[in-house]
Amino acid sequence: MPNRARARSLLVRLAVVTALAGTPLAAAWPSAAVSLPPPLGACSGPQCPGTYPPPHNGDFVGRDASINVFVGGDYTVQGRAAEVEGQVVTLGGLSIAKNGGGAFNMSVVGVGSRVVPPDGTDFVTVGKGVSVAGGNTLYLGGSDSKTTAWGNLRYGTTATGTISIAPTGKAIQDSGAGAKYADLLPVIERFSHSMARQSATGTVTASSGAVTFKGDGTSKRQVFNVPGDLGGPTTQVGLAFTGIPAGATVIVNMLSNTPTINTYTGTGLPGDQLTQLRPKLMWNFPTATTVRLTGGAQFQGSMMAGNPAGTTTISTPGMNGRVYLAGNLVQEGSGGYELHSYPFDGDLPDDEPPVVHGRISVTKKASDTGRPLPGAVFQLWRESNGQAGLQTGGATPDTAVGGACTTGADGECRVADLSLGSYYWQETKAPNGYELPRPNVSGPHELTAENAERGVAVTVEDAPIPPVHGGIYVHKTDETTHRPLSGVVFELWRETNGRPGLQTSGPGPDTKTGPACATNGTGRCDFDRLDLGTYYVREVAVPEGYVLPGNPVSGPYVLTAENAPKGIELRLTNKRGEPDKGKGKGKGGPRH
Template sequence: MGQVTGSSDHRTAAARTPAAPGRRAVRVAVATAVAALPLAAVLTTGSAAPLAPPLGACSGSDCPSAWPPPHNGDFPGRDAAVNVFTGGDYTVNGRAAEAEGKIVTLGKLTVDKNGGGVYNMGVVGVGSRVVPPNGSDFVTTGGDVDVRTGNSVLIGGSDSHGPAFGNLRHAGPVTGTVSIDPTGESIQDPDAAAPYRSVLTRIQEVSDCVGRATATGTVAVAANEATFTGDGTSMRQVFNVTRDLASPTGGQIGLVFDGIPAGATVVVNMLGDSPVINTYTGTGLAGDRTTELRSKLMYNFPTASTARILGSAQFQGSVMAGNPGGTTTIAQPGMNGRVYLAGNLIHTGTGGYEIHSYPFDGDLPDCAVTPSPSPTSPTPSPSPTSPSPTFPSPTSPSPTSPSPTSPSPTSPGPTSPGPTPTSPAPTSSAPTSPSATATTSSAAPTGHRPSGGPTSPHPGGGGELPSTGAGNASVVLGLAGVGLLGLGGLAVLAARRRGRHS
């Protein structure tokens, strides 16, 4: 049996006493609304549409008016939308440290870090610090929760105003150590994942639809940089990439976006079976072009069996993968955007690598429904047996360029070329598809690295940053050194947050 601490009620869903009316109402609304989401047939593309709740934009009554860069201060708001979704299993290994926001996995959750340590879920030490509503399900699993010996999972946290607490709702048993801040609960519920089955189908459909969109711009990949050049006018910019976004030897490169109108949605379709993105681009700070694009930037892997996102950045933008049999590996110090996978997730890395909660509020290509006529035996649409409430719409749309809560210096670019990464995922080989010819881009935005990658203390050039959790002075120095956080007072986190990742 697993050891679950800090919970006020560890009984199964069938045996526990009734929850508070407000909490029960939230759970019922979420379950019925998710189940009622339309599952449109994917046939033709043309119009645009945002992702429907519980995916995409922030939802609830306390969404922040601006999303700050990664920081360790007070919670700027609450977000009821799903930040990380996997239709398969969720595996944590290497030295991955944290995942922020509401997390749903239809499969099992396994935490098996190298050397053991804490994996924080729902609330993190350094991130957007936008957390789920109190009393909601912070983590939902459709399978077992397996926390291996020497590891532990911590759910919940606090800021200077009070706690952020939520539930672990799990269909299978819990083994290992799971600590839940009060008054969050560990709730065994055989139907825990049932409300999200339709979300899996929706992700498959949207990813397929987006992957078939016609390109509006071009991509030129050189040894040190990939340049995405838009048409300058379309409000939905689509780039179709048929090779890795990496150097010829698989090393890190920069990502540059030009010709993108203000407010446009940007889609990068990574086509192929085993695509790789290996980059040092992304800080989350003002003046960084990818920060400006983040809330409308989507990397889509429609058919990949294996997809890998590697490098040494605070990677900006959301990720979608449509193959339910696929596996996506994330090994970036910071993943700043939604992670929506029909298949499996491996969260790994050689340092305190994290997934942060940032919304996606762009308009993706929309595949219209064209029903086939069936005069002899029409199939009526099923009618629900009871009304289903809808998810709340965001009250404050996220701006394209979030304002930091405190001044942040511009990230300086290094002067030495980036070495080849050595993340736990194997380094990709040189792309087999033809490489595009390099082109001359326009002047790079502030924070853009003109050539090469960062100087890295890690052999092999992963360029990984140290952990950004609390209780570790080297974390503060490491983050300040790369210009990722221009924020003071990281040391207060140790007093504010127990058991931060190790």
């Protein structure tokens, strides 16, 4: 694009920036200036360097126990991104799938500040799983000409693909890997939103392909509010700051929901203005759903993004500063693009009102009796992806809160100390003897400032599993003619005493089930609506001209869940003979 056209495009894009640069996002609140709490912000530990050199490939210059990159969602590496330096924490998953494959170095890099995490610590923590695509290799740890840096990869679920860890580091599967750092997510949200509420102390103007941030020359905290982009998808701009007192913290609030910064400014070399500002320069994206940092620079300064549903894409040759995101990170680029470890030493506003927390409980009851049910398993989810309803999978699921909870004798699961927001209860397993409801999700349940003190109580019901019944169906025929035989009387007995065979008397007999049954004109006698179990059929009377079998008991017949729908069909015969009031004897017997 010709320079004149580029400048005109830039001026149009930033016209609203100039108009609104002195207007706060909201009324200014009184705010204290505080440093980010460890392990965020400044370098920590006994081996922090006195000064940070520009990116280089020499010996290690120190050790830093603070987090350099924090991702509240998922961390994805693609394109030809090469490295990320310092301690890395992602509460979601880590996916490395570079175009054409290749190496991806983590925590210890070839070129950077060469300030690495302390030996033996967790260099990389992943709350969920690690996935390294075919042809890619994750390298963790390394050495310089004098020393070796070694640390661990700690992950929550699974680790697949090629992972190379420098001795004596380890890959450690730990289902609670992310829990140690979960409390940092609301901290990042809080500081990001606090910065966005500050009144601007300076103005932002664009001219001839450059953007100038002009401070007031006195304030210890210089704040610039930018409603639009800095540059565009194909337009790189220069960045310059004036009127910034020595030692002041500089905050640039990018207030668009889809901001882009595309710049050629930044080298990291001594004497460069942004190199001097870098330790106290913070780029803030409080509400953005998509953030894009690109251009040809060694980008200077730290960044913070406060939207848990947001995704930040970094595709600059170098990112020199902390990266603290409540949402997702995509690191990409067309060359050996890198994130370098440089601390943030500035003071930020902390004007958040007292954080209100509350609790949400669910009580499981039986739909037929109203009694509390133990043994139901629930998972609590926080609405975090901006989509209606609960999403537990896919690219952007909602956020699981803690682990699964099993109801006790009182039928209750409870989760306390929750931040305000929308939540869902998902029942993943019903108690024994009860059906999982369809749908098995309740909500959204709103935890608000008004109801937080008493909490939100939810009652859900499970219906008992309908009992499975079956039948035993007797077909009685004449042994010789095979014609149906009516008037044969049978008893049904259930096996209940645990002894083989049927016992109808004496101590502990089996149990007679229902009334006796006489075969009808088709020779059929049906025993219906039977519970699952083991049964015997006992023939007790025959019509005139027939005799009872020598063994009037047949069985055992086992009625199971599998055969209950069809039932058990019995085909029995009788011989003719001299009746003896229904108690005649003969050699005929049950045949089935």
